[in-house]
Amino acid sequence: MISKLDSRTAFAIWLAPLLALFLLLSIFNAACAPKTPVTEPPVTKPPITQPPTEQPSAPPTLPSQPTQWSADGVITDKEYTKTKSFGDYEIYWTGDDQYIYIGMRAKTSGWLAVGIQPGTKMKDADMVMGLVSDGKVSIFDFFCVGDYGPHSPDIELGGTNDILEFGGQENEGYTIIEFKRSLNTSDKYDLPITKGTNKIIWSYSLDEQSTKKHVSRGYGEIDL
Ligand code: HEM
Incomplete structure (x- = not known):
């Protein structure tokens, strides 16, 4: 044991x-x-913030010219800033510091026209008439000397033709004429187009001849 x-x-x-x-x-x-290595939690640095840069508060500058205007006889929604309709006659326009761009459209295969007319009737109106005949576009810088005509080309009265660009098309019963003009020309047979309201007369004919009377006519205003 x-x-x-x-x-x-x-x-x-x-x-x-x-x-x-x-x-x-x-x-x-x-x-x-x-x-086991001790891992530090990643240091999240506060983002470096720049003081906000001063944004220009002015409204965007619109182009001084319509960006897509072209005298091709087609009216697109980028070409004009304003429009008015007088039944079967429509007018489109836009302006800048120097020029006015106008488009006219009417239910006709004849001529169509617009006139600067601070007064009444046709006397002393500064008219522009356009037409398309066999695909060829014609435009006239007219001045009307009487209450109901006649109107004559400015060049025949001693003035100048001041249509700078123009074009047109006839399509499915409608004619379109587009043109460009200086707001102020040096021709005494042209009336100045001013900022603000400009009184106009308008008309169209079913005829291609510039001497044949209108089937429809009237008064209106375009403002720039
Ligand atoms: C072929 C050329 C033209 C002829 C022979 C002509 C003839 C006449 C006649 C006879 C009148 C009075 C009867 C009516 O009221 O219909 C008249 C009125 C009128 N026309 Fe013309 N016209 C011509 C071109 C134009 C053009 C190009 C315009 C416009 C751009 C125009 C605008 C007017 C207007 C606004 C009136 C009404 C005037 C009023 O208040 O009495 N005409 N035209």
Whole structure:
């Protein structure tokens, strides 16, 4: 019995340093084990804010010329800023500091016209008449000398032809004439077109001859 206890004691005495050594090694190992790197949360820097740049508060500058005007006898919605309808006669226009661009459209294969007329009837009206005949476009810079005519080309009265560009088309019973003119010409047979309201007369004929009377005519205003 004693010898059996002794052998157990001896075993325990022998085992104890081993256990102690194992324990020490474990502690040492734990202490020296590579540590998971401590990652710092990414530093989020506040965005660098520039003081707001001063935006121009002025309204956008509109082009001084209509961007897509062309005297091709086709009226598109980019060409003119204003329009008025007088039954089967329509007028479209836009202006800048120097020029006026006009489009006329009427239910006719004859001539169509517009006149600057601050007064009444036809006398002293500054008229522009256009027509398309066999695909050829003609335009006339007229001045009317009497209440109901006659109107004569400015050049025959000693003035000048001041239509700078023009064009037209006849299509499906309608004729379109487009033209460009200076707001102020140096011709005394042209009336100035002013900023604000300009009184006009308009008319169209079913005939292609510029001396044949209109079938429809009237008064109106165009404003720039
Ligand atoms: C072939 C050329 C023309 C002839 C022979 C002619 C003839 C006449 C005649 C006889 C009248 C009075 C009868 C009526 O009221 O219908 C008249 C009126 C009128 N015409 Fe013409 N015209 C001609 C061109 C024009 C043109 C090109 C315009 C416009 C751009 C025009 C605008 C007017 C207007 C507004 C009236 C009404 C005047 C009023 O208040 O009494 N005419 N025209």
